[in-house]
Amino acid sequence: MKFEYKKTFRFSxxxxxxxxxxxxIEALKFPKGFLEFVxxxxxxxxxxxxxxxxxxxxxxxxxxTDRNCLIDVAxxxxxxxxxxxxxxxxxxxDVSAIExxxxxxxxxxxxxxxxxxxxxxxxxxxxxxxxxxxxxLARAIIRENTIAFVHRKQKMKGVRVGIAVPVKSLDFYxxxxx
Amino acid sequence: xxVDMKIExxxxxxxxxxxxxxxGIKKKAGAxxxxxxxxxFACVDFFSRSFVDEFINxxxxxxxxxxxxxxxxxxxxxxxxxxxxQATKAKIQREVTAQYDTKR
Numbered sequence: 001m002k003f004e005y006k007k008t009f010r011f012s013x014x015x016x017x018x019x020x021x022x023x024x025i026e027a028l029k030f031p032k033g034f035l036e037f038v039x040x041x042x043x044x045x046x047x048x049x050x051x052x053x054x055x056x057x058x059x060x061x062x063x064x065t066d067r068n069c070l071i072d073v074a075x076x077x078x079x080x081x082x083x084x085x086x087x088x089x090x091x092x093x094d095v096s097a098i099e100x101x102x103x104x105x106x107x108x109x110x111x112x113x114x115x116x117x118x119x120x121x122x123x124x125x126x127x128x129x130x131x132x133x134x135x136x137l138a139r140a141i142i143r144e145n146t147i148a149f150v151h152r153k154q155k156m157k158g159v160r161v162g163i164a165v166p167v168k169s170l171d172f173y174x175x176x177x178x
Numbered sequence: 179x180x181v182d183m184k185i186e187x188x189x190x191x192x193x194x195x196x197x198x199x200x201x202g203i204k205k206k207a208g209a210x211x212x213x214x215x216x217x218x219f220a221c222v223d224f225f226s227r228s229f230v231d232e233f234i235n236x237x238x239x240x241x242x243x244x245x246x247x248x249x250x251x252x253x254x255x256x257x258x259x260x261x262x263x264q265a266t267k268a269k270i271q272r273e274v275t276a277q278y279d280t281k282r
Binding site for chain 2: 014015018019022039040043044046047050051116119173176177
């Protein structure tokens, strides 16, 4: 099995690109629960870009082989810190803003929880993979339930999220329901 | 008043798609004080969690306005996914409310 998609497209094309990628991925054969994971992760990342980024362009890479899967979505929008600030939530720096996003702090309603990255993190951990989140001057690498922060030398615009996981079965609905 | 509405998309990903459905229902229900809406999901193969989260909020808003919404031709996996998101939302609400109560 080999699937490769790499493209930079306009913000307005998020929906059509999601449909195009998904239709190709659905034709592949995966272990139980893995297709659900791929579509879930990609849809949540695209939804985050659409809801928060204010970006003009989005870069997406999806690479899947028999053994490994990589999903990488980057936008050149406002980034986490500004998104939280606009919602009245103070993040002292980019590290805090990433921590907020990973913990599921919602920008919409403090009595709810933003689930995009929070649930992707849980799924990635369940699969034994690595999640990388970058925004502004911070990069977080999440592996085996630990987060390591690295200071970026150059400030990046927007947000980049990369998920690298082995292709294997998972109890998708159980993990999502936790 | 009875309203039938068919969702034509295969993938429902974004929150604004849920809001579009809500607006479509409101438009069809018009000024009716009590309406019953049948949403047909025969074409739909995929929901994102973001879509479902917003969709649940939209359906609840409609019910508050005395518009009853029922689903038809919903694939079992999608129905299961809605139930999972609904249960998770309820659980989070309970946790957050408990946190607020403890802080008070």
